[in-house]
Amino acid sequence: MDSMMHYTSWNNWKKIQETGFLLPNSLEYIFSDRIQSPPWYFLVGIPHHYHEGWVSSGSMRELIIHTLGAEVMLQVPIVDKENAFIREHVHFSPQRLAEVGIDFYCSDQSNPRLQEAHRKYAASTIRLTEYDGDYQVPEILLPQTIPVNELIDVVLFPEL
Numbered sequence: 388m389d390s391m392m393h394y395t396s397w398n399n400w401k402k403i404q405e406t407g408f409l410l411p412n413s414l415e416y417i418f419s420d421r422i423q424s425p426p427w428y429f430l431v432g433i434p435h436h437y438h439e440g441w442v443s444s445g446s447m448r449e450l451i452i453h454t455l456g457a458e459v460m461l462q463v464p465i466v467d468k469e470n471a472f473i474r475e476h477v478h479f480s481p482q483r484l485a486e487v488g489i490d491f492y493c494s495d496q497s498n499p500r501l502q503e504a505h506r507k508y509a510a511s512t513i514r515l516t517e518y519d520g521d522y523q524v525p526e527i528l529l530p531q532t533i534p535v536n537e538l539i540d541v542v543l544f545p546e547l
Contacts, residue, residue: 389464411430412428430530433450434527471515474513478508
């Protein structure tokens, strides 16, 4: 796997262009049975050509909402594969949560079914170098800064 798709808003894309870099800005704790680390900042994205599971699970719609419209799609090279991670996002998909009786927008962290979804999500985290392609809704975490001129592709969707 050599690249991933990272979605952002027009405003964030303008900031990325001004600074000249796509910076990792999602603070994540990598904690699973096999991996434990202090919090790192990551770029988060979808493996290139792996959108089907994101769409069918309802996660793509939520990604678009989360990124304030996903108006810009950036194809990002995966440079540091040894420190990149991948996890199964299906555990937090609208479809999977509905199957276990949880509203996607549930914020009750004491809900045992939500806690179980979070446990499975965290436990699915593996190094990208170990990934065999079996996740339904794969989510990549990259701890790397990318100069704008090293982006593989930039797709700008029309401003609404």
